[in-house]
Amino acid sequence: MLWKCFKMAVQSIISNKFRSMLTMLGIIIGITAVISLVSLMEGLTSEVTDAFEEVGIEAISVNITNRASTVELPVEDMDELAREHSDVIRGYSPSVTMPAYIKDGTDTLNSSATGVNEQYIDLYQYKLMSGRGITYIDVERMQKVCVIGTYIAKEIFGGNALGKTLQITGVPYRVVGILEERGDSTKGSEDDSVYVPYTVAAHTTNTRKINNYIVYATNQETVEAAESLIENLCDKDIGDDDYYNIIAMKAIAESLMGILDSMEAMLVAIAAISLIVAGIGIMNIMLVSVTERTREIGIRKSLGAKQRNILTQFVMEAGMLSCIGGVIGIIFGSLLAIGAGKLLDMNILPTLNSIIVSFTVSAAIGVFFGYMPAKKAAALNPIDALRYD
Amino acid sequence: MPPLVELKDVYKIYKMGNSSVHALDGISMTIEKGEFVAIVGQSGSGKSTCMNIIGCLDVATRGVYRLNGRAITNYTQDELAEIRNKTLGFIFQQYNLIPKLTVIENVQLPLLYAGMRESEQRKRALESLERVGLKSKAGNYPSQLSGGQQQRVSIARALAGNPSVILADEPTGALDSRTGREVMMFLRQLNREGNTIILITHDNSIAAGAKRIIRITDGKIVYDGPVEGDVTVMKMHGAGEEAPYDEKAKGAT
Numbered sequence: 001m002l003w004k005c006f007k008m009a010v011q012s013i014i015s016n017k018f019r020s021m022l023t024m025l026g027i028i029i030g031i032t033a034v035i036s037l038v039s040l041m042e043g044l045t046s047e048v049t050d051a052f053e054e055v056g057i058e059a060i061s062v063n064i065t066n067r068a069s070t071v072e073l074p075v076e077d078m079d080e081l082a083r084e085h086s087d088v089i090r091g092y093s094p095s096v097t098m099p100a101y102i103k104d105g106t107d108t109l110n111s112s113a114t115g116v117n118e119q120y121i122d123l124y125q126y127k128l129m130s131g132r133g134i135t136y137i138d139v140e141r142m143q144k145v146c147v148i149g150t151y152i153a154k155e156i157f158g159g160n161a162l163g164k165t166l167q168i169t170g171v172p173y174r175v176v177g178i179l180e181e182r183g184d185s186t187k188g189s190e191d192d193s194v195y196v197p198y199t200v201a202a203h204t205t206n207t208r209k210i211n212n213y214i215v216y217a218t219n220q221e222t223v224e225a226a227e228s229l230i231e232n233l234c235d236k237d238i239g240d241d242d243y244y245n246i247i248a249m250k251a252i253a254e255s256l257m258g259i260l261d262s263m264e265a266m267l268v269a270i271a272a273i274s275l276i277v278a279g280i281g282i283m284n285i286m287l288v289s290v291t292e293r294t295r296e297i298g299i300r301k302s303l304g305a306k307q308r309n310i311l312t313q314f315v316m317e318a319g320m321l322s323c324i325g326g327v328i329g330i331i332f333g334s335l336l337a338i339g340a341g342k343l344l345d346m347n348i349l350p351t352l353n354s355i356i357v358s359f360t361v362s363a364a365i366g367v368f369f370g371y372m373p374a375k376k377a378a379a380l381n382p383i384d385a386l387r388y389d
Numbered sequence: 390m391p392p393l394v395e396l397k398d399v400y401k402i403y404k405m406g407n408s409s410v411h412a413l414d415g416i417s418m419t420i421e422k423g424e425f426v427a428i429v430g431q432s433g434s435g436k437s438t439c440m441n442i443i444g445c446l447d448v449a450t451r452g453v454y455r456l457n458g459r460a461i462t463n464y465t466q467d468e469l470a471e472i473r474n475k476t477l478g479f480i481f482q483q484y485n486l487i488p489k490l491t492v493i494e495n496v497q498l499p500l501l502y503a504g505m506r507e508s509e510q511r512k513r514a515l516e517s518l519e520r521v522g523l524k525s526k527a528g529n530y531p532s533q534l535s536g537g538q539q540q541r542v543s544i545a546r547a548l549a550g551n552p553s554v555i556l557a558d559e560p561t562g563a564l565d566s567r568t569g570r571e572v573m574m575f576l577r578q579l580n581r582e583g584n585t586i587i588l589i590t591h592d593n594s595i596a597a598g599a600k601r602i603i604r605i606t607d608g609k610i611v612y613d614g615p616v617e618g619d620v621t622v623m624k625m626h627g628a629g630e631e632a633p634y635d636e637k638a639k640g641a642t
């Protein structure tokens with residue numbers, strides 16, 4: 001019986017190709033919009049997630065904003081905290097930015113160097129292409145050594161930099177390590193970087209104290225715990241919480257994700273409105289169809305069709321109409337998303353979830369908006385229906 | 390055994406604002422199994438109303454209608470649909486075939502709604518089409534058939550469910566007189582095979598093909614008896630025309 005109903009629905013849709021197409025158009029557009037927008041937003045989200053994962057979502061940056069010499073967060077205190085709470089804090093590094101005028105013949109590569117400790121390169125998930133990183137000895141003895149990115153290595157030394165001497169603001173530093181390429185080896189990318197022992201960097205700058213730290217929690221779950229430990233330390237050492245700020249990457253990531261999520265929700269809501277409009281279109285056409293087929297309904301009833309037989313027939317037809325529209329929309333939307341991904345140079349693919357949800361939603365729209373006309377058809381009085389022409 | 394069809398003092402009153410139309414004004418009749426009854430009357434006399442009630446498409450305003458001894462009152466639409474499906478076969482003036490279904494699919498419809506298996510439906514529908522001589526047209530669409538053939542398909546559809554009563558409302562109304570007579574001959578044959586047939590017509594020459602005539606005027610029965618007793622029909626015969634369905638008369642010439 002259901003199979004027969006299914007066949008009849010197909011026949012009825014085919015016998016009115018043009019009208020069926022027009023009716024489906026709304027669903028097609030709505031589902032295309034939903035699929036492509038959701039895929040695009042998902043692509044964007046995963047791009048952002050990747051970016052955060054590179055830095056490390058467990059990173060917490062501590063900045064002392066008051067430059068008065070009395071306000072200080074000594075490295076010893078930070079070191080003690082990290083060692084005492086190794087279950088929460090994976091590691092830390094001071095981060096001292098020093099201006100670094102690096103000369104390439106007559107050209108000045110206007111870069112800056114960062115003073116870090118021996119943990120930094122690991123924490124930041126850098127890999128060494130050759131040589132070694134900054135060591136504890138380098139830090140303790142304030143050795144003038146540096147680890148450089150591929151951009152600097154390429155620009156200054158033409159690639160083969162290990163063991164050579166780099167002039168930073170007129171001071172010679174020995175290149176002890178070269179980092180693996182992380183960006184695209186251009187200016188301003190992550191490969192345009194120079195790392196030196198933080199003690200050297202701090203000595204070079206005027207204040208000589210450490211104003212910035214980067215702390216890594218052991219994992220995403222311990223970020224909050226690490227944050228509050230740092231908070232306590234700052235409170236003890238500095239006191240006034242106007243003088244410092246603690247920013248967890250996780251919080252930034254979460255707020256960014258929140259923005260992306262609400263953007264996605266808004267776009268989907270707009271698409272959903274178009275789906276409701278499409279549903280009303282289906283209802284409209286089904287009402288016309290019921291009126292046109294009043295006589296057919298009368299015949300079926302006179303031959304013994306029950307209300308539910310007629311109801312099933314029309315609901316099935318509406319459901320199928322919108323399911324076909326949904327499938328076409330899913331195909332169009334996927335193609336659009338993939339095309340947009342190619343244009344934006346992003347890896348965008350519609351998720352299985354969004355496809356399943358879209359299909360279910362389009363089926364539901366058909367059934368929901370087809371129900372009222374179908375109910376009307378089912379309730380027709382057979383004599384009146386038979387007399388109708 | 391109760392009679393197949395029994396109407397007792399049946400009224401059908403249509404209220405139109407202040408006035409009311411007595412489409413059926415106290416009708417009583419009994420029809421036994423195996424009869425071939427023609428209900429005749431002029432346009433607006435109440436024939437179709439009567440058939441709608443007998444056919445369980447409508448219910449009487451007042452009075453009792455029993456089908457197979459079962460009083461048709463207080464049934465839901467769905468229950469009436471089931472009674473129609475099991476006990477009644479309809480033949481309409483406009484054939485009422487569904488144009489987008491093939492001939493066999495049309496004939497299968499009552500069997501489909503009876504919940505029969507697809508293979509069984511096809512078997513029965515083909516048998517039924519064979520009886521009306523249209524087995525070869527099973528895969529055609531109604532629009533590809535002549536009017537007479539379409540009416541035969543609708544007869545096949547009425548027969549398919551093996552109903553107790555076949556109800557035909559002006560079955561020849563849309564056909565030319567020759568094809569109309571053919572359809573009539575076919576109904577007579579079905580009757581000889583044991584089917585109970587109730588035929589509705591305003592055409593006396595068609596009515597003459599039945600065995601019994603019930604004449605209605607203004608919602609009242611004015612004659613109920615054998616064809617030979619009906620003045621109007623016999624008057625027509627008296628005019629010198631040969632009774633078209635009188636096989637005995639035919640054989641004599």
Ligand SMILES: Nc1ncnc2c1ncn2[C@@H]1O[C@H](COP(=O)(O)OP(=O)(O)OP(=O)(O)O)[C@@H](O)[C@H]1O
Nearest residue numbers: 403410412430431432433434435436437438439591
């Ligand atoms: N739904 C209705 N509402 C109001 N009046 C109706 C309705 N159906 C029938 N009637 C009236 O009832 C009377 C009998 O109608 P009916 O259709 O039974 O006549 P009929 O004998 O079949 O006529 P015809 O030969 O023209 O088909 C008519 O006066 C008609 O106007």
Ligand SMILES: [Mg+2]
Nearest residue numbers: 436437438558
């Ligand atoms: Mg009539």
